[in-house]
Amino acid sequence: MGSWTITKWELKNTLNSKKFLFIFFFQLVVLLMMILFFNNFLAGLESEQEIALSPSLDQFASLGVYDPQNILTPQLNPQILELIPLDSEVEFKGLQNGEFTGKVFLSTDEIFQAEVIEPIPMQLYLDYQDPKRNVIREEVILAQDKSSSLISQIWINDLFPKDEISTPQIEEEVQGEDISLQIIRKLMTAILTFLPLFLFGNLIVDTIVGEKERKTGEMLIAMPLSRGNIILGKSMAVIITMAFQLALWMALMILAGFSLENPLVVYLIVVSTAIPMVGVTGIVASFAKNYKEAGIGITFAYIAIITFLIVPALAYISQPVEILSLSSMTLVIKIVSQDPLSRGDIILPFASIIFLSIIFYYSSIWLFKRDDILFGPRPGIIRLLLDFIGLNKILDFFNHKYKLYK
Amino acid sequence: MINISSLTKCFGKMRALDNLNLDIERGELLGLIGPNGAGKTTAIRIISCILKPDQGEVKVGGYDVLKNPLEIKGMIGYLPEEPNLYERFTAYDLLKYFGELYGVPSDYLDDRIEELLELVDMKSRARHQINTFSKGLRQRIGIARALIHDPEIIIFDEPTMGLDPATSLVIRDFIKSLKGDKTIILCTHYMDEADALCDRVAILNNGRILDLGTPKELKSKIEGDVILKVILNDKSRLNLTNFLNRPEIKNMSWKDNSLILALQSKKDIPFILKLIGTNIKSVNTEEPTLEDVFIQNVSDIQEN
Numbered sequence: 001m002g003s004w005t006i007t008k009w010e011l012k013n014t015l016n017s018k019k020f021l022f023i024f025f026f027q028l029v030v031l032l033m034m035i036l037f038f039n040n041f042l043a044g045l046e047s048e049q050e051i052a053l054s055p056s057l058d059q060f061a062s063l064g065v066y067d068p069q070n071i072l073t074p075q076l077n078p079q080i081l082e083l084i085p086l087d088s089e090v091e092f093k094g095l096q097n098g099e100f101t102g103k104v105f106l107s108t109d110e111i112f113q114a115e116v117i118e119p120i121p122m123q124l125y126l127d128y129q130d131p132k133r134n135v136i137r138e139e140v141i142l143a144q145d146k147s148s149s150l151i152s153q154i155w156i157n158d159l160f161p162k163d164e165i166s167t168p169q170i171e172e173e174v175q176g177e178d179i180s181l182q183i184i185r186k187l188m189t190a191i192l193t194f195l196p197l198f199l200f201g202n203l204i205v206d207t208i209v210g211e212k213e214r215k216t217g218e219m220l221i222a223m224p225l226s227r228g229n230i231i232l233g234k235s236m237a238v239i240i241t242m243a244f245q246l247a248l249w250m251a252l253m254i255l256a257g258f259s260l261e262n263p264l265v266v267y268l269i270v271v272s273t274a275i276p277m278v279g280v281t282g283i284v285a286s287f288a289k290n291y292k293e294a295g296i297g298i299t300f301a302y303i304a305i306i307t308f309l310i311v312p313a314l315a316y317i318s319q320p321v322e323i324l325s326l327s328s329m330t331l332v333i334k335i336v337s338q339d340p341l342s343r344g345d346i347i348l349p350f351a352s353i354i355f356l357s358i359i360f361y362y363s364s365i366w367l368f369k370r371d372d373i374l375f376g377p378r379p380g381i382i383r384l385l386l387d388f389i390g391l392n393k394i395l396d397f398f399n400h401k402y403k404l405y406k
Numbered sequence: 407m408i409n410i411s412s413l414t415k416c417f418g419k420m421r422a423l424d425n426l427n428l429d430i431e432r433g434e435l436l437g438l439i440g441p442n443g444a445g446k447t448t449a450i451r452i453i454s455c456i457l458k459p460d461q462g463e464v465k466v467g468g469y470d471v472l473k474n475p476l477e478i479k480g481m482i483g484y485l486p487e488e489p490n491l492y493e494r495f496t497a498y499d500l501l502k503y504f505g506e507l508y509g510v511p512s513d514y515l516d517d518r519i520e521e522l523l524e525l526v527d528m529k530s531r532a533r534h535q536i537n538t539f540s541k542g543l544r545q546r547i548g549i550a551r552a553l554i555h556d557p558e559i560i561i562f563d564e565p566t567m568g569l570d571p572a573t574s575l576v577i578r579d580f581i582k583s584l585k586g587d588k589t590i591i592l593c594t595h596y597m598d599e600a601d602a603l604c605d606r607v608a609i610l611n612n613g614r615i616l617d618l619g620t621p622k623e624l625k626s627k628i629e630g631d632v633i634l635k636v637i638l639n640d641k642s643r644l645n646l647t648n649f650l651n652r653p654e655i656k657n658m659s660w661k662d663n664s665l666i667l668a669l670q671s672k673k674d675i676p677f678i679l680k681l682i683g684t685n686i687k688s689v690n691t692e693e694p695t696l697e698d699v700f701i702q703n704v705s706d707i708q709e710n
Contacts, residue, residue, distance in 0.1 A: 005506045013494065215490040219551075221456050222486075223507040224479035371457050377418040 002225030006233025007240070010207055014241060020203075024245060027199050031249055034195075035256045038188055061132035063140070064094050066105035071151070072122065075143035081136065095125055102126045102136040119148045187313060189258060190332045193266060194309060196249045197274050200242050201281055201298040207234045208285035208368075209294045217374065228365040231286070235278045235361070242274045262335050269335075272353050273328045277305055279360025286367035289378065326352045363388070407432040407559065407589045408453060413462035415448050415613075422448040424613035426462070435581075435590040437604030439597065439700055445613040446593040447487060450561050453591070454484045467558065480508065483557035487564045487593075489548030493537040497528055497547050500536060501554055508555035522550040526580070542573035549580065559589045566599060578603060597696040607696065609703050616703045625694045634667045634675060635690040636682060643685050654678065663687075668694070 014020050062082040066089045067073045076083060084094065089105040103125040124140055126133040208231070211217035220230060250267055253260060260266055284297035312327035316334075322342065324330050328349040334341055366388065367373050379387070386392040408430040415423040423445045430436050438446045451457040452464055455475035464471040466478045491500055498519060505515045523529045526546035536544065545565065552560060562581065566574040581603055584590060594600050600607050601621045609616045609624070617624055638644060641663055649655060649667075654677065657668035667678060672691075679686065 002507065005503075009503050009506075013492070017494065214493070215488055216492060218451075218456060218486050219484070219489070219504075220507075222454050222479060222482070222484045223504070224476045224509065225507060226476065372417070375417070375451075375457065 002223070002229040003233035003236065006225075006230060007236040010234055010237035011240060014203070014237065027196070028245070028248060028252065031192075031195060032252055032256070035192065035253055035258065038192065039257060061102070061130075061136050062100035063136055064091070064100045064103040066091070066103075069106070071120065072104065072106055072140075072143050072147050075146040075150075077139055077143075081139055089123075092125070095127060098127070098130075100127075101130045101132045102140070104140055119144050120151060186317060186333045186337050187310075189260070189336050190313060190329050191310070192253065192258075193250065193260070193270055193332060194273065194329060196246045197242060197270065197277055198302060198305075199245070200238055200278075201302065203241060204235065204238045204278055204281040205285050205288070205291060205294040205298060207238065208282065209288050209291055212288075212374070213290055221374070227368045231282055231361065231365050231368055235282055235364075238278050239271070239274050242278070243271045246270055246274075260336060261338050266332055266335055269328050269332055269349070272350065273309070276353055276356035276360050279357050279364060280305065282364035283360055283367060286364045287373065287378075287384075322348070325349055328353060407434075407467060408591075409463075409465045410449075410453075411463050413449070413452065413459050413464060415445075415452060415457065415460050422613050423452075423459075426613065426615060428608060428615060428618070430589060430591065432589055433586055435585050435592060435603060435605045437600035437607040438591060438593045438610055439595070439600050439607060439696070440610035441704060444610040446610055447563055448613075449610070450484075450563055450591055450593060453478075454482050454561055455479050456484075480555070481558045483552035483555065483560045485548050485552040485560075485562045485565055487567065489544060489551070491536045491544060491547060491551075494535060496533050496535055497523065497539075497550075498532040500547060501550060504551050505554045510555050518554060518556075522553055525553075526550045527576075542569050542576075545569060545573070545577060549577070557588070559591070560584065561591045561593075563593045564595065565592070566594070566596065574599075597700055601696045609700055611704055617699070621696055624696065624699045627699070632669050632672050632675070633692050633694060634669055634678060635692065636665045636667070636679075637687045637689075638663055638665060638682070638685050639687045640685060644682065648681050 060080050062084055063076070064084045064086045065073055065076070066086040073083065073085075082100075084100050086094075086103070086105070092103065094100050095103045104122055106120065106122045122140075122144060124137070126136060211220060221227065246267065250260065250263055254263060280301050281298055284301050285294055288294035288297055309327050309329040312324040313329040313333055315321070316324040316327075316330045322344045325334075325345045325348040331341075331345060331349045333339075334345060367384075372379055383392065386395070408428070410426055410428040413423050413426040414421070422443075426445070426449060428449075438449065440446050448457065452459050452471060453466060455471050455478050458472065467481050469477045469481075471478060492503075495503065501519045501522065502515065505518065506512075510518060519532075520529070523532050526549055528543065528546055528550065531539070531543065536547065539547065549562075549565070552562075565581065566577050569577065578599060581590065581592065585603070585605075592600065592604060604621060606618065606620055607624060608618045617627070619627070641660075644665070649658060654670050654674035655667050656670055659666045665682075669675065669678065675691070679689065
C-alpha cells in the first residue's frame with residue numbers, strides 16, 4: 001500500500017513536470033529519426049548494391065568516358081557519376097572547360113594483350129582543382145576491379161569449358177542470410193527495441209538522489225513505511241514510465257515498417273528487462289551522495305548492462321548455443337527471426353531477470369537502510385562489499401579477540 | 407511515553423550519543439537544549455526511527471524502535487530542522503501526499519487538510535506551489551504536515567530557527583496550544599523559547615545529559631531563585647563581613663558600584679536590604695535565565 005502511494009505520487013509528479021514531458025517526447029522524436037535511418041540503411045543493404053562511402057547524391061560528379069567496347073561503363077555507378085560518352089580518346093575539351101571533372105578511356109587493343117590477373121589498362125584524367133575528383137577516382141578504380149574480374153572469368157571459362165573442369169567436392173552451405181546482414185537486421189532491431197530502457201537513468205536518479213539533494217528524504221524516512229517500500233515504490237514508477245514510452249516506441253517502430261513478430265511478447269520481455277535495470281540503477285542511486293556521483297555510477301552500470309544484453313546476443317548470432325539465451329535480447333532476436341524456441345530459451349532469460357532483480361533490489365534496499373549511507377560518514381565500496389557478504393563481522397570478531405589477547 | 411536507556415550512537419569514530427538515559431511522560435513538553443553537535447538531532451532521529459541505535463534501548467509508547475519502527479513512526483509527527491518540502495507540490499498536494507503515506511482515511515483526509523490549513527492560517531495559499539512560499543510559510547506547512555495524522559507525539563527540531571520574531575511568536579503560540587494534548591519534544595537553541603514553553607528541559611552536551619529538570623529547578627540550582635542588584639551610595643561604607651557565610655546568599659559579586667547577590671529565595675530580600683541599611687541608592691531584582699544555566703553547565707564541562 002505504501003509502495004503504491006509512492007508510485008502514484010511519483011507518477012503524478014513526473015507527468016506534471018513540463019520538463020519531463022518535453023524530454024519524453026523529444027526522446028521519441030530522436031528515436032523515430034533513428035528508425036528512419038535504420039530503415040533506409042536496411043533497404044540499401046537489401047537492394048544488393050554496393051554501399052559506397054562517397055556521398056549518395058544523384059550524379060554527384062560528371063565523368064567523360066571513352067569505352068567503345070562497353071567494358072568499364074556497366075560497372076560505373078550512374079547514381080553517383082554522371083557519365084558523358086566521348087567520341088574519341090583525345091577529347092579533352094570538356095575537362096578543360098569544366099564540363100566534367102574526370103575523363104577515362106580504354107584502348108581496346110591493349111586489353112586482351114594484358115595478363116589476365118592484371119587490372120584492365122585504362123587512363124584516367126582528373127581536374128585537380130575540383131574536390132569531387134576523389135569520388136571519381138574511387139568509383140573508377142572500383143569499376144576497373146570489377147571489369148578485370150569479369151574479363152578474367154570469361155578468359156578462364158574459355159580455357160576450361162565447364163564439362164572439362166574437375167572441381168573439388170566443395171559445396172557452399174547457405175543458412176539464411178549473410179552473417180553481417182543478420183547482425184544488422186536482427187541485432188539492430190533488438191537494440192532499437194531495447195533502446196528506450198536506457199533513456200530513464202535520470203529518472204531513477206532524480207527520484208532517489210533528488211530526495212538526498214533536496215533534503216526531503218528525512219521526512220520520507222520518518223513515514224510509517226519501510227525503506228524497502230520507498231525503493232520499490234519509486235522503482236515501480238520508473239518502470240511504469242518506461243513501459244509507457246516503450247509501448248509508444250514499439251507502435252512507432254511498427255508504423256515505420258519494422259516487422260516485429262509477436263510484438264506483445266517482445267514488449268513484455270523488454271518491460272521485464274526494465275525491472276533489473278531499474279534495480280541496478282537503484283543501487284547506484286542509493287549509494288550516491290549527489291547527482292554527479294550518480295551520473296558516473298549510472299554510466300558504469302549501463303556499460304555492464306549493455307555488455308550483458310548485447311554480447312550474448314551477438315555471440316548467439318554467430319554460434320547458437322543455449323547458454324547465450326541468458327540475455328533477454330537473445331530471446332527477442334529469436335522471436336524477431338521466428339527461430340524455434342526451446343524451453344531453455346524461455347526459462348533462461350526469465351530466470352536471469354528474476355535472479356538479478358532479487359539481487360539488485362535487495363542490495364539497493366540494504367544500502368538505503370544503512371544509517372552511514374544516508375547520514376554519513378559513508379563507508380568505502382570494499383568495506384560495503386565485505387559487509388554485504390558478512391565478512392566484516394568475522395574480521396571484527398578476530399580483531400577483537402586479537403586485541404583481548406594483546 | 408518515551409523511555410531511553412543507555413542509548414549510544416556513533417558515526418564512524420565520533421560518538422554522537424553516549425549512554426543517554428531519559429524518560430518522557432505522556433502529555434509532557436520536553437525541551438532538548440545543547441550546543442551544536444551535542445546529540446539533540448541524533449536523539450530525536452532515533453526516537454523517530456530514522457536512525458538505529460548502536461547500543462541501548464528506546465521504547466516509544468511501549469514499542470521498541472528496532473522491533474516496531476512502523477508502529478512508532480505512525481505515532482510521531484516529525485518536523486525536521488530543515489523542513490525541505492517538495493517544491494513543485496502545492497500546499498494541498500503536500501498534505502494529501504503525506505496524509506496518504508500516514509494512512510489517514512481518504513474520506514477524512516480532505517477535512518483534516520482544511521482543518522490544518524486553517525490552523526496554520528494558510529487556507530488562502532492551499533493551491534499555491536511550495537516554491538512560492540517564504541521560510542515562515544514553509545515552516546507553517548511543515549507543522550501542518552507533521553500534524554496531518556493527528557499524532558500522539560510531536561517532535562520539533564529547531565522550529566523557529568531563522569524565522570523573524572513575529573513568525574517565531576506565532577509558531578511558539580501554536581506549540582503552546584498543543585501542550586497537554588500531545589507529548590512534545592522540542593529541540594532548540596533559544597533558551598527563552600525552552601524556558602517559556604517546556605515543562606522540563608534536558609541539557610545535552612557531547613551526547614550526554616548534563617542536567618534535567620523544570621526550568622525553575624535548573625535555574626535555582628545555579629543561582630537561587632532571584633538575583634538582587636543593589637546600587638550603593640558609597641561602596642566604601644558597606645561592611646562586607648556582614649554578608650560572608652550567610653546561608654541566604656548563594657553568590658556575591660561587584661559590578662562598578664553595584665552589589666550583585668544571588669539569593670536562595672525572594673523571601674530573603676527584606677533581610678538583606680536591612681543589612682545594607684541606608685546606603686542604598688536603588689534596588690533591582692532579576693531572575694536567572696536558562697541561558698545562565700546552559701552556559702554554566704557547558705563551561706563546567708569544558709573546565710573539567
